[in-house]
Structures are given as C-alpha cells and as structure tokens.
Amino acid sequence: xxxxxxxxxxxxxxxxxxxxxxxxxxxxxxxxxxxxxxxxxxxxxxxxxxxxxxxxxxxxxxxxxxxxxxxxxxxxxxxxxxxxxxxxxxxxxxxxxxxxxxxxxxxxxxxxxxxxxxxxxxxxxxxxxxxxxxxxxxxxxxxxxxxxxxxxxxxxxxxxxxxxxxxxxxxxxxxxxxxxxxxxxxxxxxxxxxxxxxxxxxxxxxxxxxxxxxxxxxxxxxxxxxxxxxxxxxxxxxxxxxxxxxxxxxxxxxxxxxxxxxxxxxxxxxxxxxxxxxxxxxxxxxxxxxxxxxxxxxxxxxxxxxxxxxxxxxxxxxxxxxxxxxxx
Amino acid sequence: xxxxxxxxxxxxxxxxxxxxxxxxxxxxxxxxxxxxxxxxxxxxxxxxxxxxxxxxxxxxxxxxxxxxxxxxxxxxxxxxxxxxxxxxxxxxxxxxxxxxxxxxxxxxxxxxxxxxxxxxxxxxxxxxxxxxxxxxxxxxxxxxxxxxxxxxxxxxxxxxxxxxxxxxxxxxxxxxxxxxxxxxxxxxxxxxxxxxxxxxxxxxxxxxxxxxxxxxxxxxxxxxxxxxxxxxxxxxxxxxxxxxxxxxxxxxxxxxxxxxxxxxxxxxxxxxxxxxxxxxxxxxxxxxxxxxxxxxxxxxxxxxxxxxxxxxxxxxxxxxxxxxxxxxxxxxxxxxxxxxxxxxxxxxxxxxxxxxxxxxxxxxxxxxxxxxxxxxxxxxxxxxxxxxxxxxxxxxxxxxxxxxxxxxxxxxxxxxxxxxxxxxxxxxxxxxxxxxxxxxxxxxxxxxxxxxxxxxxxxxxxxxxxxxxxxxxxxxxxxxxxxxxxxxxxxxxxxxxxxxxxxxxxxxxxxxxxxxxxxxxxxxxxxxxxxxxxxxxxxxxxxxxxxxxxxxxxxxxxxxxxxxxxxxxxxxxxxxxxxxxxxxxxxxxxxxxxxxxxxxxxxxxxxxxxxxxxxxxxxxxxxxxxxxxxxxxxxxxxxxxxxxxxxxxxxxxx
Numbered sequence: 003x004x005x006x007x008x009x010x011x012x013x014x015x016x017x018x019x020x021x022x023x024x025x026x027x028x029x030x031x032x033x034x035x036x037x038x039x040x041x042x043x044x045x046x047x048x049x050x051x052x053x054x055x056x057x058x059x060x061x062x063x064x065x066x067x068x069x070x071x072x073x074x075x076x077x078x079x080x081x082x083x084x085x086x087x088x089x090x091x092x093x094x095x096x097x098x099x100x101x102x103x104x105x106x107x108x109x110x111x112x113x114x115x116x117x118x119x120x121x122x123x124x125x126x127x128x129x130x131x132x133x134x135x136x137x138x139x140x141x142x143x144x145x146x147x148x149x150x151x152x153x154x155x156x157x158x159x160x161x162x163x164x165x166x167x168x169x170x171x172x173x174x175x176x177x178x179x180x181x182x183x184x185x186x187x188x189x190x191x192x193x194x195x196x197x198x199x200x201x202x203x204x205x206x207x208x209x210x211x212x213x214x215x216x217x218x219x220x221x222x223x224x225x226x227x228x229x230x231x232x233x234x235x236x237x238x239x240x241x242x243x244x245x246x247x248x249x250x251x252x253x254x255x256x257x258x259x260x261x262x263x264x265x266x267x268x269x270x271x272x273x274x275x276x277x278x279x280x281x282x283x284x285x286x287x288x289x290x291x292x293x294x295x296x297x298x299x300x301x302x303x304x305x306x307x308x309x310x311x312x313x314x315x316x317x318x319x320x321x322x323x324x325x326x327x328x329x330x
Numbered sequence: 331x332x333x334x335x336x337x338x339x340x341x342x343x344x345x346x347x348x349x350x351x352x353x354x355x356x357x358x359x360x361x362x363x364x365x366x367x368x369x370x371x372x373x374x375x376x377x378x379x380x381x382x383x384x385x386x387x388x389x390x391x392x393x394x395x396x397x398x399x400x401x402x403x404x405x406x407x408x409x410x411x412x413x414x415x416x417x418x419x420x421x422x423x424x425x426x427x428x429x430x431x432x433x434x435x436x437x438x439x440x441x442x443x444x445x446x447x448x449x450x451x452x453x454x455x456x457x458x459x460x461x462x463x464x465x466x467x468x469x470x471x472x473x474x475x476x477x478x479x480x481x482x483x484x485x486x487x488x489x490x491x492x493x494x495x496x497x498x499x500x501x502x503x504x505x506x507x508x509x510x511x512x513x514x515x516x517x518x519x520x521x522x523x524x525x526x527x528x529x530x531x532x533x534x535x536x537x538x539x540x541x542x543x544x545x546x547x548x549x550x551x552x553x554x555x556x557x558x559x560x561x562x563x564x565x566x567x568x569x570x571x572x573x574x575x576x577x578x579x580x581x582x583x584x585x586x587x588x589x590x591x592x593x594x595x596x597x598x599x600x601x602x603x604x605x606x607x608x609x610x611x612x613x614x615x616x617x618x619x620x621x622x623x624x625x626x627x628x629x630x631x632x633x634x635x636x637x638x639x640x641x642x643x644x645x646x647x648x649x650x651x652x653x654x655x656x657x658x659x660x661x662x663x664x665x666x667x668x669x670x671x672x673x674x675x676x677x678x679x680x681x682x683x684x685x686x687x688x689x690x691x692x693x694x695x696x697x698x699x700x701x702x703x704x705x706x707x708x709x710x711x712x713x714x715x716x717x718x719x720x721x722x723x724x725x726x727x728x729x730x731x732x733x734x735x736x737x738x739x740x741x742x743x744x745x746x747x748x749x750x751x752x753x754x755x756x757x758x759x760x761x762x763x764x765x766x767x768x769x770x771x772x773x774x775x776x777x778x779x780x781x782x783x784x785x786x787x788x789x790x791x792x793x794x795x796x797x798x799x800x801x802x803x804x805x806x807x808x809x810x811x812x813x814x815x816x817x818x819x820x821x822x823x824x825x826x827x828x829x830x831x832x833x834x835x836x837x838x839x840x841x842x843x844x845x846x847x848x849x850x851x852x853x854x855x856x857x858x859x860x861x862x863x864x865x866x867x868x869x870x871x872x873x874x875x876x877x878x879x880x881x882x883x884x885x886x887x888x889x890x891x892x893x894x895x896x897x898x899x900x901x902x903x904x905x906x907x908x909x910x911x912x913x914x915x916x917x918x919x920x921x922x923x924x925x926x927x928x929x930x931x932x933x934x935x936x937x938x939x940x941x942x943x944x945x946x947x948x949x950x951x952x953x954x955x956x957x958x959x960x961x962x963x964x965x966x967x968x969x970x971x972x973x974x975x976x977x978x979x980x981x982x983x984x
Binding site for chain 1: 592
C-alpha cells in the first residue's frame with residue numbers, strides 16, 4: 003500500500019509538468035492576448051485606451067515575447083520561488099487571489115455534497131427496495147426532472163421569484179451588513195440563511211443522478227444469493243440492507259471523490275455566476291475570458307493537481323472499503 | 331465638442347460662467363436671509379462630519395475647504411445630506427464604472443451640455459495667443475482626502491516625475507503631448523502652474539476635460555513619492571518586500587493610473603474625489619464601498635459642502651442578468667452601464683412602478699449605429715480593387731433598405747444616416763450625413779453592371795471579371811452588439827437582391843481585434859463615433875485610429891507613425907490629416923469649424939464608410955427618490971457619464 007502511494011506520487015511530477023505546459027499553450031491558443039481582450043472590453047463601453055498604453059502594457063507583461071520564453075518565466079517562478087506571479091488585471095499576487103476565495107468555496111462544496119448524499123442515498127435505497135411502487139415512481143419522476151432542468155435556469159427562476167415576487171435578497175452568500183464584517187456568530191447564521199439557496203440548486207441535479215446510480219446498484223445486489231442467505235438466517239430487513247448490499251453499492255460514491263476535489267474549483271461555475279457567489283468558479287471563468295495568463299494558469303494547475311490527488315485518495319479509499327479491490 | 335456654438339474662447343466662457351455662479355450664490359444668500367429660516371439654518375456639512383468635528387477628530391469645515399471652493403449649482407434643487415447610492419459593477423474590467431461616478435476631478439471639466447470646458451480643480455486659467463502656454467490657477471487651501479494640502483507641487487510631480495518618467499510610462503500619455511513632444515510643467519507659485527508646449531495645442535483644455543486627461547491631478551506627491559526612486563532611496567527594499575518585480579509595478583499597485591483596476595484598489599491613496607474608498611475593487615471583491623471625502627472642495631450654492639450622499643455601494647455581479655434583476659426589483663439607485671441594451675428597454679419600462687425608478691435618456695454620442703467598413707486596403711488585390719472603388723460602395727449603400735432596418739431592428743427610433751456630427755450639432759454636414767441613403771436597387775444594379783460585375787453565377791449572384799463570386803464577410807461581435815447582427819442579416823438580404831453575396835461573420839471580440847490588427851478582415855462593423863465629439867474621435871472622418879478606422883488600418887499606421895509604418899494613403903487622406911492637425915492647433919472656434927468643414931467635404935467626397943442609421947439613444951434608470959439627476963445626458967467616454975452631471979449634487983428626497 004505504501005509503495006503504491008509513493009509510486010503514484012512520483013508519477014504526479016511528470017504529469018503536472020506536462021499539464022502545466024499544456025495549460026499554458028491552451029490558454030494562449032485563442033486569438034489575441036490579455037491586452038487585446040482588455041481593449042475590447044473597454045471598447046464595449048465606448049472607452050478608449052491610449053495607443054501608447056496598449057503597446058506599453060504588452061511589453062510590461064512580456065506578451066511580446068515568444069511563448070516558450072513566457073512559459074519558462076512563469077514555470078521557473080513557480081518552481082524556484084513558489085511565486086505564481088501577478089494577475090495582469092488586478093496587479094495582485096495570484097496565490098492571494100485564489101486562497102481568498104477557497105474557504106467559502108470549500109464550505110459551499112461540502113454542504114452541497116452532504117445535502118446531495120443525504121437526500122440521494124435513502125431515496126435511492128428506498129426506490130430499489132420498493133421497486134415499481136408509487137413511491138418509486140414519484141422519486142423517479144422527480145429525479146428525472148432534476149436531471150433535465152439545467153441548474154443555472156433553476157437559479158435564475160428562483161432568483162426571479164424571490165427578488166421580484168417576494169422582494170427578498172438572494173444573490174451572494176451574505177446580507178449587506180455582513181459582507182465585510184469580521185467572522186461572528188451572527189455572520190455564520192447569516193451565511194447559513196443564504197447558503198441553502200445555492201446548495202439546493204446545486205444539489206438538485208447531483209441528487210437526481212445519484213438516486214439513479216444508487217437504485218441501479220442496489221437492484222444488482224438485492225437479487226444476489228448472499229442477500230437471500232442473510233435473510234434466511236433471520237437478519238432483520240433493515241440491518242441486512244445496511245450491512246451488505248448498501249455497502250457494496252456505495253463503491254460508485256467513493257469513486258466520485260476523484261472528481262469531487264477538482265470540482266471545488268471548477269464546479270458549478272454557471273450557478274455561482276448567476277447567483278453572484280464569491281467562490282472560485284467565477285474567478286476562473288473571468289481569468290480565462292480576459293486571458294489573464296498567470297491567474298488562469300494557476301487555476302488550471304490547481305485543478306489538475308486536485309484531480310490527481312483526488313483519484314489517488316479514491317483509489318486508496320476503495321481498497322479500504324471493498325476488500326475485493328487490490329491495489330497491486 | 332460642440333464648443334463652436336459660441337464663437338468665443340473656451341477659457342473666456344469658463345470664467346464667465348463661474349462669475350455668473352458666484353453672482354448666483356450672492357443672490358441666493360440674500361434671498362434666504364429674511365425669508366426661509368429653513369434655508370438659513372441648513373447645515374453646512376454632513377451631520378456625521380459635524381459630529382467628528384465636535385469630538386475634535388476632524389478640523390472645522392472652514393479649515394477643510396479651500397478659500398474659494400468650487401460652487402456647484404444643483405440641477406433642480408438644493409439637497410439634503412444622507413443616504414447610500416447603490417450601483418452595480420461587473421466582476422472584471424469594470425474599473426471605469428467607478429471612474430464614471432467619482433473620478434472626474436481633473437483640472438477642468440465639461441459642462442452638462444458637453445459644449446464647453448469649465449473650471450474644476452483649477453479655478454481659472456490663462457492661455458497665450460498661440461495656445462502654447464497654459465497657466466492654471468489652483469484653489470488656495472485645497473486639501474487631498476487625507477487633509478494634506480494640494481498645491482502646484484503635486485501637479486508638477488504628477489507630470490514631470492510620473493507621466494514623463496520613461497520607466498513608468500514608456501511614452502508620455504498622448505493627451506500631454508503635441509506633435510510627439512510633451513508639455514513642460516513649471517510651478518509659478520503654490521497655487522499656479524504653467525504647461526508649456528513646443529507648438530500650438532488648442533485642444534489641450536478639451537483633452538484635459540476627458541478622463542484620459544486626468545494625469546495632472548492623479549498623484550499626491552506626499553504619498554506617491556514614497557514609491558518613486560527619485561524621492562525614496564530605499565525603494566528597492568520596499569519593492570522586494572512587496573514581492574513585486576520592479577518599482578513601476580509597485581507604483582501602479584499603490585497609486586494606480588487613470589484606467590486600471592488598481593486605481594481603485596488602495597484605500598490609503600489620497601484623492602480629490604467626492605467619495606473615497608472603504609472597500610476596494612480587488613480581484614476577490616464582491617462589492618466596492620466608498621464614503622464621503624471630508625475634505626471635498628466643492629459646495630452647493632448655499633455653501634454647504636458636497637457630496638450630499640454619504641456613501642456609494644457598488645455590488646459586483648458576475649452576470650448582467652442578475653444586475654438586471656437587481657435593477658427591476660429596485661435594489662439599484664442609478665445605473666446605465668451594462669443594462670442599456672436596446673432589448674432590455676421593454677423589461678425596464680414594464681417594471682418601472684415595481685422597482686420605483688424612472689428612465690433617464692442617454693443621448694448617443696456616436697454618429698452611426700452600425701458603420702460598415704469595407705477594407706479598402708485588403709491584402710487580396712482583387713478585393714482591394716473592388717472595395718476601393720467608390721462607385722461600388724455607392725451602389726451597396728443605395729442597395730440598403732434603411733427604413734425596413736429602422737422599423738424592425740430599432741423600433742422606428744432612428745433615421746437613415748451615413749456619418750458626421752449629429753443633426754443639431756453646429757458642424758452638422760448634410761452631404762456627409764445623408765448622401766446615398768435612399769433605397770434605389772434599380773440604380774444600384776445599373777451601377778454594378780457598369781462596373782464590370784454584370785455576369786451572374788448559377789445562384790444569381792454577381793461574378794467579378796476574374797470569375798470569382800462577388801462575396802465578402804462582415805465581422806461583427808454578437809456579444810457586444812446584438813443589434814448589429816440583426817441589422818447585418820437584413821443588409822445581407824438587401825444586398826442579395828442586387829446580386830452581392832455577404833456573410834455575417836459573427837466572431838469573438840479578441841478575434842475581431844486580431845483580424846483587424848493584422849488587416850485580415852474583408853469588412854467589419856462597429857458603431858461610428860464622433861457624433862458629439864468629432865474633434866476627440868474623428869476615426870470615421872479620416873484614417874486616424876489604428877484599431878478603429880477599419881476601412882484602412884495600414885493608412886492609420888502610416889498616420890500614427892508619421893509615415894514610418896503602414897501604407898501611404900491617397901492624397902485626400904493626407905490632406906485631411908493635415909487639416910485635422912491644423913484644426914487641433916486652432917484656438918478660434920469659428921476658424922476651427924471652417925477647417926473641419928473642409929475636412930468633412932473631403933470625407934463626403936471620398937465616401938469610405940457605409941452607414942445605416944443615426945446612433946440610437948439609450949437609457950439608464952434612477953430611483954424616484956434620487957433627485958438632481960438630469961432627464962437626459964450625453965453617453966460618451968469623453969464625457970464619462972454620469973460624472974459630468976456631478977453625482978456629488980445628487981440627493982435622496984426620502
């Protein structure tokens with residue numbers, strides 16, 4: 003086990019280097035650069051950039067140099083000094099910008115995960131055990147609805163109803179007076195009061211698919227001989243379900259941890275944008291749109307690193323939970 | 331610049347208006363004395379500040395105001411103190427949204443009508459007869475927002491040490507140069523500063539009144555000099571401590587520049603603005619909050635210190651739709667940016683009652699809503715030959731059914747138009763504006779036949795003499811100008827009727843710019859500017875703007891590089907370049923108008939751009955209880971609305 007982990011960790015290094023290069027190239031691929039996008043954005047409000055300034059900006063950010071040089075400058079800064087550079091747009095250190103948003107992102111993602119699992123697991127098990135009952139049909143109906151409705155649309159509709167019909171404040175994670183106040187009990191209460199809207203919106207689609215997965219897995223397991231054996235031995239129905247088929251059916255949930263970590267950064271971008279949530283997603287999109295090289299590059303790198311770590315963690319967890327799986 | 335309305339010198343006008351204002355103050359005070367106790371007892375400063383003064387935490391008002399503060403005549407009525415103005419910003423590249431509400435404190439400013447330059451930071455000025463020397467008189471006792479005095483030294487520092495520093499600005503900002511040479515700024519006294527130019531620069535005051543002309547009042551010497559190597563020997567250590575690569579980066583991060591986000595990212599930087607930063611505009615910010623500047627140097631006609639409104643709260647929305655939602659649900663007090671798209675108007679009108687707001691008309695400063703630039707310097711010689719032929723362009727223009735476009739796309743809110751200063755502007759040019767705007771497909775067909783495009787292909791489209799189809803693509807950015815896409819779709823149909831095949835090439839904006847910069851486009855479209863400010867944005871009148879005059883980018887490169895790069899333009903263009911230089915050097919407005927008329931004559935004869943209709947007015951919203959907002963105002967970058975309408979005199983009636 004230990005050897006497995008070490009080997010996997012070693013493999014991450016070349017993967018990350020390859021990924022960093024790819025990320026850099028991909029971000030540079032669209033036509034134009036940060037300065038073009040900057041000029042175009044200002045021009046959209048009929049605002050002009052002084053001609054001299056544009057050329058100067060390009061030189062200052064090193065955008066007039068060949069891509070290889072730009073890449074080497076960037077990557078050597080990261081490797082040698084741990085310096086991710088300055089965001090072109092904000093002139094602030096990239097690492098500062100990213101970490102600032104990670105805490106709330108973590109809270110949101112974890113709450114969503116808990117909500118999703120909390121709803122999906124029991125309903126999935128119920129659906130499987132009471133197959134083709136009215137309850138199953140109702141659950142199936144709603145889970146297909148949840149799958150079919152795009153979450154950003156749900157967000158917009160909810161916001162419209164809340165804002166225009168009910169006159170409530172829905173955007174963001176805090177009310178007006180708590181936005182920049184220091185953390186306090188009241189602020190946490192305020193956060194919780196705002197958090198449920200995005201959590202529900204995000205959970206709806208995730209729940210739906212998980213219910214289907216759980217139901218299918220359970221149906222596979224329920225007819226297996228070991229279940230019959232256990233039942234024959236007189237185990238109560240509830241204890242039996244929890245102890246055997248549910249445990250086996252959980253495997254896919256553990257596999258999802260692999261993409262759970264990168265989702266911290268890149269998940270639910272559209273919903274976060276619509277709801278104006280101060281999480282990492284909108285900033286990632288923004289940096290890509292404005293071709294803010296260093297900020298976008300750091301994000302992509304972070305996502306890749308999290309994917310690698312996530313898949314390692316889920317492999318290890320799977321082996322621990324399911325003795326049938328061997329790492330070697 | 332409709333400054334030719336009164337054929338007098340701009341500075342003369344400015345002083346005249348000021349004298350009138352002062353007269354008004356006197357009258358108002360006199361009238362108030364016996365009558366209204368209320369007006370007499372009106373507080374001279376905000377209660378919050380009065381409290382601080384009483385507690386001894388702030389100097390008394392008289393010490394905070396200059397000896398002669400700028401007197402602002404409220405648009406409708408005197409206001410009352412208090413309230414917070416809520417606006418919306420976008421999460422990226424929206425720093426100018428802040429500039430447009432607070433950052434308009436240059437040496438001079440535009441008047442409300444966008445016709446002449448008025449005193450602002452400078453209380454008056456003198457210009458010599460050749461327009462090479464400008465002496466500005468500052469206000470004695472004026473203070474930065476941290477209470478430190480603002481003097482001529484600050485202006486000299488901002489220009490001589492900062493704007494002219496080649497490490498900070500590779501080339502001196504163009505507003506401060508004439509014919510490639512920068513101004514020399516000298517201190518005359520503590521309250522007088524002189525700008526000397528090597529040659530005549532009659533447009534200097536107008537340029538100073540635009541946002542890009544704000545350098546003289548941008549950098550507080552006592553604060554910003556600590557980030558300047560000339561004044562701080564230990565700067566290298568500070569640069570290192572801040573983890574920056576060099577001192578200009580640190581300087582920019584701390585002191586900003588006119589239009590970069592970091593101008594609004596440092597709460598410690600002293601400014602001359604009516605409101606100062608509390609919560610800055612940084613990468614992770616979800617809102618920007620500004621509070622009143624206790625040292626703001628403007629008063630209303632009763633002598634009460636401005637601004638009336640305590641605080642600005644600008645929430646950052648990532649998405650324009652959620653900004654719209656905030657607007658119609660009444661959580662925005664004033665907004666035009668981002669929501670002023672034509673397709674939003676029905677929604678905004680419908681929800682006026684519910685949201686408790688009214689619409690504010692924004693007069694378009696552009697001339698043309700959808701200018702079509704055929705690339706007359708196309709890389710393909712055959713295409714170039716076709717586009718460069720004036721009769722070909724005439725035929726295309728006659729082939730457009732403008733009435734149909736105006737009725738369908740612009741809901742009847744416009745009129746057929748080519749280009750040139752807008753109707754009502756003193757420089758309005760009938761021929762330039764209206765030639766070839768009638769719909770005459772028969773004549774267009776005849777002209778195209780005569781030009782050698784009479785053969786038709788199997789699909790009924792015309793063929794060029796070399797057998798290729800008469801076909802070109804028009805670049806347009808759908809995310810920026812959805813209406814232009816609709817317009818072009820109709821134009822495509824009209825042109826198909828005269829046998830010309832066109833493709834509406836909807837592309838992403840960075841690609842649009844890259845294609846333009848590389849001269850790779852067949853044709854492109856953009857709103858044609860210069861309707862209210864022909865002197866400040868003449869890109870459609872001759873090949874002036876390397877990213878804007880899209881009918882001949884290489885000519886513009888020739889122009890801006892003084893003949894070193896690009897391609898040599900034809901004679902008519904060269905004459906216009908010369909005429910524009912003459913006009914810019916002419917202080918006398920009537921004479922300048924005469925020169926510009928000559929220029930417009932040449933533009934009309936050359937007929938380089940094909941226009942569709944007059945730029946359509948847009949609108950913003952203001953909450954019903956927000957007073958002193960003009961019913962209509964220009965919508966321009968040179969007049970960075972709403973700042974010249976003076977938000978410091980807006981107030982909440984309840």
